[in-house]
Amino acid sequence: MAIENEHITADVIEISEFIDLAQRYRVQGVPKTVINDRVEFAGALPEPRFVQQVLQALDTGKDVT
Amino acid sequence: MSLISEKDQQALQKLFEGLEGDVTITNFTQRESLLIVPGQECDYCKETRELLEEVTALSDKLHLETKDFVRDSQEADSLGVTRIPGFVLQGRAKGKVRFFGIPAGYEFSTLIEDILDLSKGTTNLSEKTRTALGEVNQDLHVQVFVTPT
Numbered sequence: 001m002a003i004e005n006e007h008i009t010a011d012v013i014e015i016s017e018f019i020d021l022a023q024r025y026r027v028q029g030v031p032k033t034v035i036n037d038r039v040e041f042a043g044a045l046p047e048p049r050f051v052q053q054v055l056q057a058l059d060t061g062k063d064v065t
Numbered sequence: 066m067s068l069i070s071e072k073d074q075q076a077l078q079k080l081f082e083g084l085e086g087d088v089t090i091t092n093f094t095q096r097e098s099l100l101i102v103p104g105q106e107c108d109y110c111k112e113t114r115e116l117l118e119e120v121t122a123l124s125d126k127l128h129l130e131t132k133d134f135v136r137d138s139q140e141a142d143s144l145g146v147t148r149i150p151g152f153v154l155q156g157r158a159k160g161k162v163r164f165f166g167i168p169a170g171y172e173f174s175t176l177i178e179d180i181l182d183l184s185k186g187t188t189n190l191s192e193k194t195r196t197a198l199g200e201v202n203q204d205l206h207v208q209v210f211v212t213p214t
Contacts, residue, residue, distance in 0.1 A: 001207065002160030003182050004190060005198045008205045009145065012175060014166025015210050017109055018148055025210065032210045051194050058203060 001054065068112065069119045077177065081124035084184040088156040089128045092117050093137065093146045109167040113150035116167065120176070126184065154179055157186025169213035 002010035015022040015030070025034050033050075034040045035057035045053065069077070094110045114131060121127040134141055134149045144153045145163065154162040154176075162183065168176040182188045190198070 001188075001190070001194075001198055001205075002162050003158040003179075003186070003188050004160070004195055005201050005205075006159035007201055007203060008160040008198070008207060009163065010160065011163045011165060011206070011208045012168070012172060013208055013210050014164075014169075014172065014213060016212055017150075017166040021148075022210065025208070027210045030211050034208045034210070036204075036206050047191060047194055051197050054201075054205065054207070055197065057205060058201065 001051075067119055068116050074119070074123060077120070078123045080177070080181070081127070084124055084126040084181065086157045086184050086186060087126045087128060088154060088180050088183045089130060090117055090121060090152050090154055091130045091132060091140075091144065092152040093132050093134045093141050093149050095134055095149060107149050110150045113152070113167045116173075117152065120180075127180065154183055156180075156183030158183045159186075167213065172211055172213065 002008040013021060015027055021027075025032065025040070029042050031044060032040065032042045033053070035054055039053050039057040041053055067074070092114060094114050095107045117129050121129040132140060134146070134151075141147070141151075145161070146153060146165075148165050150167060151163060151165045154164075162179050164172070164176065188195075
């Protein structure tokens with residue numbers, strides 16, 4: 001997605017090296033995706049649902065951290 | 066001893082023949098001691114650096130810039146690299162792709178796919194997805210947490 005849009009930054013984070021991040025984002029299983037610290041979901045989603053989650057992260061007021 | 070087997074190197078080299086634009090990987094690592102003690106880096110910084118060196122050596126279109134996380138802190142900040150090992154992939158992509166931690170196991174194939182996509186500047190996402198993403202005009206930070214498998 002980052003490759004398609006300049007506003008999107010994508011990070012792949014290997015949590016066994018960054019335990020504090022795993023704790024901060026309450027990562028209990030992988031993969032876990034967090035978008036704008038607002039929307040989060042575990043597991044791999046089919047593309048349309050993933051995009052739905054991405055769009056949901058826009059302009060929502062809820063924080064997950 | 067190479068981190069990537071000879072057989073895999075050959076396979077990757079073949080894959081990289083399809084690269085279009087150049088891709089640069091900016092890798093932030095820990096400063097090596099003035100005593101030049103090999104291996105005195107953060108956990109996996111050395112392996113990450115070696116892995117990236119091996120990957121980028123497989124094509125003239127791949128470039129590796131190795132930076133020191135402390136000395137080059139301003140650049141690290143501007144690229145949003147707050148942890149090491151951390152590296153940023155840049156090519157024809159419009160947005161930023163970053164990896165934190167060694168891209169081992171399944172994530173290695175993610176790295177290779179990202180390199181290929183960045184080189185082309187496009188992805189295999191559906192037309193519908195690309196249209197939806199095209200309308201995103203605010204910053205989106207997507208973090209995917211993984212483990213080496």
